[in-house]
Amino acid sequence: xxKNAVIFVCSLxxxxxxxxxxxxxxxxxxxxxxxxxxxxxxxxxxxxxxSAVDAGNTQSIMVVSDGRVxxxxxxxxxxxxxxxxxxxxxxxxxxxxxxxxxxxIELNVTLADLGIDDVKGLxxxxxxxxxxDIISARSGIFHPASNASGVTExxxxxxxxxxxxxxxxxxxxxxxxxxxxxxxxxxxxxDAFNDHLAKPLGMEDFDLAIHKEKGKxxxxxxxxxxxxxxxSSTRDLARIGQLMIDxxxxxxxxxxxxxxxERSTAAITPNSDMNPERYRESGFGYGYMWWVMDDAHFPPAxxxxxxxxxxxxxxxxxxxxVDLVIAHKTLPVRYKTPEEYEAINVTWDEMRVLVDLxxxxxxxxx
Numbered sequence: 320x321x322k323n324a325v326i327f328v329c330s331l332x333x334x335x336x337x338x339x340x341x342x343x344x345x346x347x348x349x350x351x352x353x354x355x356x357x358x359x360x361x362x363x364x365x366x367x368x369x370s371a372v373d374a375g376n377t378q379s380i381m382v383v384s385d386g387r388v389x390x391x392x393x394x395x396x397x398x399x400x401x402x403x404x405x406x407x408x409x410x411x412x413x414x415x416x417x418x419x420x421x422x423x424i425e426l427n428v429t430l431a432d433l434g435i436d437d438v439k440g441l442x443x444x445x446x447x448x449x450x451x452d453i454i455s456a457r458s459g460i461f462h463p464a465s466n467a468s469g470v471t472e473x474x475x476x477x478x479x480x481x482x483x484x485x486x487x488x489x490x491x492x493x494x495x496x497x498x499x500x501x502x503x504x505x506x507x508x509x510d511a512f513n514d515h516l517a518k519p520l521g522m523e524d525f526d527l528a529i530h531k532e533k534g535k536x537x538x539x540x541x542x543x544x545x546x547x548x549x550x551s552s553t554r555d556l557a558r559i560g561q562l563m564i565d566x567x568x569x570x571x572x573x574x575x576x577x578x579x580x581e582r583s584t585a586a587i588t589p590n591s592d593m594n595p596e597r598y599r600e601s602g603f604g605y606g607y608m609w610w611v612m613d614d615a616h617f618p619p620a621x622x623x624x625x626x627x628x629x630x631x632x633x634x635x636x637x638x639x640x641v642d643l644v645i646a647h648k649t650l651p652v653r654y655k656t657p658e659e660y661e662a663i664n665v666t667w668d669e670m671r672v673l674v675d676l677x678x679x680x681x682x683x684x685x
Contacts, residue, residue, distance in 0.1 A: 349554065351388040355680075358389045364680025365390055371676055376632065376649050376665050379553040382677050383561060383644040390677070395553040395646075398524045402651050403556065404629030407549045408493050410512060410559065411500065412608035415454060416567075416579030417515050418504055426451040435499060437462055437542055448482035450499065454607045455587040456492050457483050464490035465537025466546045470595060486588040486605060488598065493608065494537065494544040508547045509534055517555075520562060520569050524552035553646045559627070560635045560644035583607035584625040584637075590616060601667050620678050632665025636674055641681060645674055 352358035355365060372380055372392050378401075379393030418424045430436075430453075431446035441460065448458040459482040461475045468490035475487060497508055504511065509530040517525040529550060537545040562568070563584070567575040586604030590613035593599045602616025603626075612624040620641045627635040632649040647670060654660045 349388050350386060352384070358384055358387070360384070360389055360680045364676070368673065368676040368680055371673060375669060375673075376663060377673075378648050378650040380645065380647045380673070381553050381557045383557050383646075384681065385642050386561060386565070388557075391553075393553070395557075396524055397648075397650075398526060398529075398550050398552050400650055400652070401550050401552060401648060402631075403549050403551050403633045403648070404631060404651070405493075406551075406556065406627040406629040406633045406635060407547060408496075408608040409627035409635065410516070410549060411493075411497060411508065411547070412454065412583050412606075413559070413562075413575050413579075414500060414508070414511050414515060415496075415607065416575045416583060418500070418511075419579065420576050423504055424450070424500075426454070433499060433502065435495070435502075437495075437544070438540065442478070444478070444481065450496075452483045453492050453499065454496050455486075456488055456605060456608075457486050457588065458489070458492050458495075459483065459485060460491060460495075461487065461489065462491045463541040464494055464546075465539055465542040465544060466490055466494070485594065486592055487594050488605075490546065491542060491544070494542065494546050496608070497547040498544040507531075512549075516559070516562075516574070519572060519574055520555075520558040522555040522558060524555050526550070553648045556627075556633075556635050556648070557644055557646035560637050560646055563625075563635075564637050564639055564642065564644055584609045584611055586611040586613065589613065620682065628667065631663055632670065634665075634670055636670070638674075638678075641678065643677065643681070645677060647673070 355362040368390065369392065377393060379395045379397065380391065381388060381395050382390040415424060419426065427449050429447055429449050430441065441462065445460045448460055452458045459480045461477045461479065468488060470488055501508060509527055513525065513527045534548050535545040536548060539545065562574055563580055566577040567573060567580045584606050586606060588605040590599055590602060590604045593604065602613050603610040604613050605611060610626045610628050612621050614622045621638060622640050624638045624640065626637065631651040632647065634647040636645040649663055649665050651663060654663060
């Protein structure tokens with residue numbers, strides 16, 4: 320079944336009908352290209368992208384070039400059921416950068432310094448982990464998380480690795496990062512996000528009340544740190560990507576420092592040191608809760624690129640080398656069988672195909 324798609328025509332969805340040939344401003348405030356030629360894209364190339372998107376499990380996608388919408392598909396405003404899974408971690412990373420610049424967060428502080436503990440206690444060695452270790456998933460704390468991480472391999476045992484010595488994609492680290500943020504700042508994560516990101520970026524669909532009602536969850540008998548889930552529209556995720564590609568500015572206003580953007584999206588853990596080892600196959604390293612593209616695994620258009628990635632196929636892909644942001648969502652629902660899961664999910668390999676098609680449309684135009 321066809322969903323709404325926009326490819327530089329007098330659209331049914333986003334691009335305004337115009338004969339001026341320049342960027343238009345839609346009612347929602349996003350500047351939008353009217354035709355492929357002015358954006359430097361091939362209309363035929365975008366048609367290929369559209370066919371691939373339509374054949375998969377995408378609920379909605381936006382491609383933003385030079386700060387202007389070049390292609391969109393599906394209902395990019397939808398927030399109902401729009402759980403963005405682990406993309407939440409990259410959102411928290413930005414908040415850490417904002418509060419570090421305010422002098423309220425110091426990344427070299429240890430858990431012992433902060434008085435952080437958890438169910439059945441952390442060891443003295445574990446408490447030597449710093450905030451830097453926590454937000455780079457290198458704490459060495461393999462305590463049960465209040466929610467599962469999706470890593471199917473057996474976790475390392477507590478005490479196997481010291482703080483800062485070993486990367487493991489561990490929801491304990493990420494959830495603790497949320498709880499520690501709230502303890503240090505005295506702010507609820509959702510209030511801070513609303514004040515420092517949703518409002519300044521003009522997010523059209525962020526609903527603070529929904530987040531307060533059902534955002535935090537987890538089994539607190541396992542860990543005192545709940546997960547802090549987010550629900551977002553695709554067009555609001557694209558705003559996050561645009562903020563990052565513009566080095567922390569939004570339409571001339573400084574939101575987060577350029578230094579933090581660069582530091583958080585640099586590989587603290589290179590691709591060769593990622594764990595479990597299957598994580599190395601995708602070509603990513605890891606920064607401060609952002610997945611960082613390793614140049615050796617990607618062509619030049621991807622160099623310097625990074626992504627927020629969430630279960631089921633939630634993505635913010637940022638490619639500074641070609642000034643391109645791609646926000647993508649599926650619509651997670653409950654599933655009981657592997658077949659039902661496959662009918663929802665968009666893997667990174669599948670997402671990579673869509674990104675490559677968007678790049679081909681841009682790079683092959685003459």
